Amino acid sequence: MATYFASLDPMSLARALPGSVAQGVIWGIMALGVYITFRILDFADLTVDGSLATGGAVAVMLIRGGMNPALALIFAFLAGMAAGFVTGVLHTFFGIPGILASILTQIGLYSVNLGIMGKSNQAINVMQYDLVASLRYVTGENSTIFFFGLIAGALVLIGIIYWFFGTELGAAIRATGCNPQMARAQGINTGFNKVLALMISNGLVGLCGGIYAQYQGAADVNMGRGAIVIGLAAVIISEVIFGKFCAGRKMAFAFTLGAVFIGAIIYYIVIALVLWLKMPSDYMKLFSAVVVACFLAVPYMKGKYSKKRRTA
Amino acid sequence: MGYMLEIQNIHKTFNPGTINEKVALNGVNLNLNPGDFVTIIGGNGAGKSTTLNAIAGVWSVDEGKIIIDGVDITKLSEHKRAVHLGRVFQDPMTGTAATMSIEENMAIAARRGERRGLGWGITKKERESYKEALKELDLGLEDRLSSKVGLLSGGQRQAITLLMASLKKPKLLLLDEHTAALDPKTAAKVLAISDKIIKEHQLTAMMVTHNMKDAIMHGNRLVMMHEGRIIYDVSGEEKRKLQVSDLLAKFEEVSGGEFANDRMMLA
Numbered sequence: 211m212a213t214y215f216a217s218l219d220p221m222s223l224a225r226a227l228p229g230s231v232a233q234g235v236i237w238g239i240m241a242l243g244v245y246i247t248f249r250i251l252d253f254a255d256l257t258v259d260g261s262l263a264t265g266g267a268v269a270v271m272l273i274r275g276g277m278n279p280a281l282a283l284i285f286a287f288l289a290g291m292a293a294g295f296v297t298g299v300l301h302t303f304f305g306i307p308g309i310l311a312s313i314l315t316q317i318g319l320y321s322v323n324l325g326i327m328g329k330s331n332q333a334i335n336v337m338q339y340d341l342v343a344s345l346r347y348v349t350g351e352n353s354t355i356f357f358f359g360l361i362a363g364a365l366v367l368i369g370i371i372y373w374f375f376g377t378e379l380g381a382a383i384r385a386t387g388c389n390p391q392m393a394r395a396q397g398i399n400t401g402f403n404k405v406l407a408l409m410i411s412n413g414l415v416g417l418c419g420g421i422y423a424q425y426q427g428a429a430d431v432n433m434g435r436g437a438i439v440i441g442l443a444a445v446i447i448s449e450v451i452f453g454k455f456c457a458g459r460k461m462a463f464a465f466t467l468g469a470v471f472i473g474a475i476i477y478y479i480v481i482a483l484v485l486w487l488k489m490p491s492d493y494m495k496l497f498s499a500v501v502v503a504c505f506l507a508v509p510y511m512k513g514k515y516s517k518k519r520r521t522a
Numbered sequence: 523m524g525y526m527l528e529i530q531n532i533h534k535t536f537n538p539g540t541i542n543e544k545v546a547l548n549g550v551n552l553n554l555n556p557g558d559f560v561t562i563i564g565g566n567g568a569g570k571s572t573t574l575n576a577i578a579g580v581w582s583v584d585e586g587k588i589i590i591d592g593v594d595i596t597k598l599s600e601h602k603r604a605v606h607l608g609r610v611f612q613d614p615m616t617g618t619a620a621t622m623s624i625e626e627n628m629a630i631a632a633r634r635g636e637r638r639g640l641g642w643g644i645t646k647k648e649r650e651s652y653k654e655a656l657k658e659l660d661l662g663l664e665d666r667l668s669s670k671v672g673l674l675s676g677g678q679r680q681a682i683t684l685l686m687a688s689l690k691k692p693k694l695l696l697l698d699e700h701t702a703a704l705d706p707k708t709a710a711k712v713l714a715i716s717d718k719i720i721k722e723h724q725l726t727a728m729m730v731t732h733n734m735k736d737a738i739m740h741g742n743r744l745v746m747m748h749e750g751r752i753i754y755d756v757s758g759e760e761k762r763k764l765q766v767s768d769l770l771a772k773f774e775e776v777s778g779g780e781f782a783n784d785r786m787m788l789a
Contacts, residue, residue, distance in 0.1 A: 397604035
């Protein structure tokens with residue numbers, strides 16, 4: 211036991227933190243997408259596991275082909291939107307249940323992603339290309355500029371999403387997710403709005419994939435595996451910790467979106483922590499799944515328990 | 523002057539060809555003049571709510587035509603018909619979006635049938651007018667514009683749904699047992715609000731109810747349904763003189779007595 215604790219180096223944890231924050235902000239973009247489907251649209255969208263890799267694959271292949279890395283992100287976003295469109299049409303037009311429609315898209319995307327890359331992974335070297343994000347920047351001399359850029363980017367995204375869901379169209383999407391019967395009675399085309407929300411959500415996921423591929427220096431056909439769990443973890447952690455803080459204040463929705471980023475950062479700090487405690491990294495996915503399952507179960511169990519007490 | 527609503531011989535069978543086959547509408551014909559307020563009564567499964575759902579386009583009818591103000595809407599999808607219709611449902615949860623604020627719900631309703639673009643979802647000017655409209659309800663909601671609708675009581679939600687249905691004047695207001703889930707006092711209040719809104723905006727309206735007294739007291743016309751058809755239709759002077767006992771007698775005449783055992787309220 212003593213040797214175990216002696217072997218833990220606090221400095222190595224401290225060194226891991228900036229990387230956790232960077233990863234958290236990048237994956238926070240995907241978590242925003244998950245928030246849109248899971249919370250606003252009330253749709254468990256598993257497309258993300260595929261569309262994240264699609265975004266990464268598209269960005270990497272375009273950069274390798276000579277495109278500006280920032281410009282490539284726009285195409286990563288569009289590729290994600292296309293994936294969301296497929297899920298949306300499978301669900302609304304062909305009547306396939308939401309989760310199943312998204313799984314079908316996700317499985318199909320695996321082949322599509324292989325097709326885009328020509329093999330299971332493609333690297334881009336940061337020395338060769340002027341990437342927007344990279345592991346090297348985290349410890350490099352320009353790390354302040356990098357983190358400032360990341361956070362500014364996150365704030366811009368929060369601003370755009372806040373604005374969009376305040377518009378007539380955004381309100382229609384929210385009504386569609388909250389009460390489709392009411393939405394239709396108010397003349398809202400719920401099918402169209404579902405497809406649109408899925409496209410925006412997966413666009414963000416594709417964007418995240420494009421940035422993350424640059425960050426890790428490669429796109430991999432498996433890079434999105436379990437992404438939905440990370441997204442859910444970020445959303446749920448943010449709600450558990452910041453739910454009360456956000457509720458009822460002015461611009462509550464903007465704070466909620468910001469909290470999603472912080473939730474993602476916390477998730478990666480916790481991951482860094484358990485890795486630092488020498489948990490074998492093979493167990494990482496199991497750990498993530500257990501964490502998300504617990505956080506999802508807590509509100510339900512709490513409700514059940516307090517109800518019992520009330521009737522007693 | 524043409525009819526506001528023409529229902530021509532509509533038929534609807536649920537689960538056709540299965541053991542659960544149910545003929546819900548069996549040739550319904552009804553014409554409403556502009557400004558008509560018709561109450562619809564009948565036993566369970568008579569086709570009252572089904573008629574309203576057929577008009578609203580929840581599903582498509584098997585046969586027949588539905589025409590609103592000269593426009594054939596039989597083939598239109600539910601959200602496209604909404605431009606003509608105001609709807610209030612039996613379940614107070616159905617008519618509003620619980621996670622959105624009162625003003626957001628109203629702003630959505632004010633844009634019924636319009637293109638929803640990237641303009642801001644609610645304007646300052648609107649907010650003022652909603653405040654005024656809520657004040658008229660006299661439920662103390664005018665100071666709670668930004669409260670989530672989910673926090674309100676069933677009666678308050680029905681009142682807001684009624685208001686929402688009239689923000690953009692509908693050609694036809696469909697009230698589907700909208701007071702059935704409320705306590706008697708609240709039900710009376712919501713009915714009074716319904717009357718007021720219908721009168722104020724000179725709406726053409728249909729109200730399904732299980733309460734015969736309400737059916738007699740409200741509106742200028744009364745329709746009784748049985749087994750997917752309209753079996754009795756009174757209006758004007760004749761309706762004003764109507765008694766609950768008349769309705770019971772009328773029903774026994776066509777059905778042979780089962781009516782009184784139904785969930786019909788005689789009070």
